[in-house]
Amino acid sequence: MWLVRPAQPGDLKDILDIAGGQGPRMSSTLPKKEEALSLKIDQSARSFAGKNSAGEAKRFLFVLEDTDTGKVLGVSGIDARAGNGQPFYNYRKDALIHASHELGVSRRVEVLYPSHALTDHTLLCSFTIKPELRGTDAFELLSRARMLFIAAHRHLFTDHTVVEIQGVQTESGEVPFWDSLGRHFFNMDFETADQYSGMLSKTFIAELMPPNPIYVTLLSKAAQQALGQPHEQTRATFALLQHEGFQGGCYLDIFDAGPVLEARTDALKSVVTSHPKILHAANTDDGEMCLISGGENDGFRCTLTPLTESLADEVKVPLKTWKCLGISSGDEVRITPL
Amino acid sequence: MLLIRPLQENDLDALYAMAQGAGKGLTTLPADRELLQKKINHTRETFNQRCAPEAGLYLFALEDTELKRCVGISGIQARVGLDEVFYNYRLSVTVNASRELGVHVRTPTLHLSNDMTDTTEICSLLLSGSHRGGGAGLLLSRCRFMYLDDFRKHFSEKVFAEMRGVSDGNGQSPLWDALGSQFFDMEFSEADILSGLGNKSFIAELMPKYPIYLPMLPDAARAVIGRVHENTAPALKMLQAEGFNFNGMVDIFDGGPVVEAFIHNIRTVREGINRHVMIRKKPLDMNVPAEDQVMISNGSFRDFRVTTIPAGCIELDTVSIPAEVAEALEVESGDRVRLAPLKDTGRR
Numbered sequence: 001m002w003l004v005r006p007a008q009p010g011d012l013k014d015i016l017d018i019a020g021g022q023g024p025r026m027s028s029t030l031p032k033k034e035e036a037l038s039l040k041i042d043q044s045a046r047s048f049a050g051k052n053s054a055g056e057a058k059r060f061l062f063v064l065e066d067t068d069t070g071k072v073l074g075v076s077g078i079d080a081r082a083g084n085g086q087p088f089y090n091y092r093k094d095a096l097i098h099a100s101h102e103l104g105v106s107r108r109v110e111v112l113y114p115s116h117a118l119t120d121h122t123l124l125c126s127f128t129i130k131p132e133l134r135g136t137d138a139f140e141l142l143s144r145a146r147m148l149f150i151a152a153h154r155h156l157f158t159d160h161t162v163v164e165i166q167g168v169q170t171e172s173g174e175v176p177f178w179d180s181l182g183r184h185f186f187n188m189d190f191e192t193a194d195q196y197s198g199m200l201s202k203t204f205i206a207e208l209m210p211p212n213p214i215y216v217t218l219l220s221k222a223a224q225q226a227l228g229q230p231h232e233q234t235r236a237t238f239a240l241l242q243h244e245g246f247q248g249g250c251y252l253d254i255f256d257a258g259p260v261l262e263a264r265t266d267a268l269k270s271v272v273t274s275h276p277k278i279l280h281a282a283n284t285d286d287g288e289m290c291l292i293s294g295g296e297n298d299g300f301r302c303t304l305t306p307l308t309e310s311l312a313d314e315v316k317v318p319l320k321t322w323k324c325l326g327i328s329s330g331d332e333v334r335i336t337p338l
Numbered sequence: 339m340l341l342i343r344p345l346q347e348n349d350l351d352a353l354y355a356m357a358q359g360a361g362k363g364l365t366t367l368p369a370d371r372e373l374l375q376k377k378i379n380h381t382r383e384t385f386n387q388r389c390a391p392e393a394g395l396y397l398f399a400l401e402d403t404e405l406k407r408c409v410g411i412s413g414i415q416a417r418v419g420l421d422e423v424f425y426n427y428r429l430s431v432t433v434n435a436s437r438e439l440g441v442h443v444r445t446p447t448l449h450l451s452n453d454m455t456d457t458t459e460i461c462s463l464l465l466s467g468s469h470r471g472g473g474a475g476l477l478l479s480r481c482r483f484m485y486l487d488d489f490r491k492h493f494s495e496k497v498f499a500e501m502r503g504v505s506d507g508n509g510q511s512p513l514w515d516a517l518g519s520q521f522f523d524m525e526f527s528e529a530d531i532l533s534g535l536g537n538k539s540f541i542a543e544l545m546p547k548y549p550i551y552l553p554m555l556p557d558a559a560r561a562v563i564g565r566v567h568e569n570t571a572p573a574l575k576m577l578q579a580e581g582f583n584f585n586g587m588v589d590i591f592d593g594g595p596v597v598e599a600f601i602h603n604i605r606t607v608r609e610g611i612n613r614h615v616m617i618r619k620k621p622l623d624m625n626v627p628a629e630d631q632v633m634i635s636n637g638s639f640r641d642f643r644v645t646t647i648p649a650g651c652i653e654l655d656t657v658s659i660p661a662e663v664a665e666a667l668e669v670e671s672g673d674r675v676r677l678a679p680l681k682d683t684g685r686r
Binding site: 097098100102103105107109111179180184185186187196203204207209210211212213214215218219261301309 | 377432434435436439441443445447478517521522523532537540541543544546549550551553554555614643
């Protein structure tokens, strides 16, 4: 069975394996260095346990486990506050009208403004999965388990949730937006900058990013076309998140101009539909496949289950689901259709 | 004899012919009779002190006294940017550095600026093809410095000139194509004409207000920032010899440089001397090379006149000039005149 649970120190090797197997950007906020990753897992464990030290940001890291083999095949995360106490950088695409009454001219000029507006919004991040699982039920489970966690621990999160989608990158690894803009200022290739942003404090962004707004028309044609466009490989993620209720707005990633999707936390589909219900045993394995989550804090678990019967306040699911979630009859669970 | 004098009502036809002959690139003097007439009117009001000093436009004509016709023109605008907004780009540097990463990047950046506001501009220099060479251009340009020095209270301490930037034979400007045209859908030559007709600040209002990072512009555009059109190179050299320097400002359309100098530092001003006129009876060979000529001015505000004479005419307290020169300058024996070298001889 597929199980999503909080990451543990023992998952380090598996996670490194997944992160290392990804293309340059597929692991944006997931460090590839053992030491950094280990620290991140520890921080996540403290966040789940509610034992963060004073001033430490709450950052949750989930893993997708195949319970038959014990192997971890995917990772996803939530930062309770984007930026984790530091500024969270985006470009905001906005427009100015350059008009002259005397010359009878009016022209729309698009501008990218450096923005910190999304700082402190809840951020879905670190989504990484083995390529062969992309688009499967396990893929959906890994992503949406986070929404169920948010629903069950709503007080930890803010009213708005955002998620950055990887932007356009060519097959040879070139990022048109970076080549047209960032490269001139950071004096490094995209991959290096991307790694730094996963590893280092974000101070270097403040230091190196051009401080003034950028006119879209002065970017290369390829960079202009890439604005707000998701990477080919993120299509499944993109569709899934749109289905959840996320929408692209005016915010773009500062490195690759990928879209930043936004949603009202309380309007997320999984949050709206997953009312708490009391668990009961079912005798059969029949029923519609659903996501089911149970447990609190570091006991949080989420899996897929056939839903045998659903009443107003109660659900009946097979026993193996109980075992997987580590819960028993009478416990409260959340359930939402696939 | 070549004589500098204020532009007159009856210079309109000559002026129009010159503007027509000048072709593209001379934005300050478009071949438009109505506009030229306005400029003449404005200039007349200025010399007759019927307009506020800061609104003054001083246009000087170079008259060929044999032809009795204006063959060149040059001007001083007392102040720019007072009744419209005067724009330039300031070429500056943005530095981004990260000690942590050992990165230190300098990015040349254009900032939109109004810094030349309320400054005196020398402008509108145009000389008929028939009179080029032999020092006529020098006289036309440098006579203005004598005027600026004589009437300093009418001008700012600093004066500047906008030099024509690079454009090709078809009137295409690499900077305009890369920058201006992205914001104002028009060919450079059209925009240039509109500027000449007094619409420059309107166009400028459509231009980008935020700084422009040069690495985002194509190489061809970056290469022309602060560079002059090849036809303007001699004019730049002449101003540099007078002590003008590039001040970091460039034209927002074609990237041509702005050069400036404090009036008291201008060579023609520093090397100027005063003498009393003595009308000579002895014949004088006026035909000497430009190196041996000096400018002589009557120092009159309303009827400023300048011509050139051989340097040999200068004596200890006086300058001895033929009667016809005195007549052209409207001076008599005993009047004080100002003299300055026509050409930079390298003397200091």
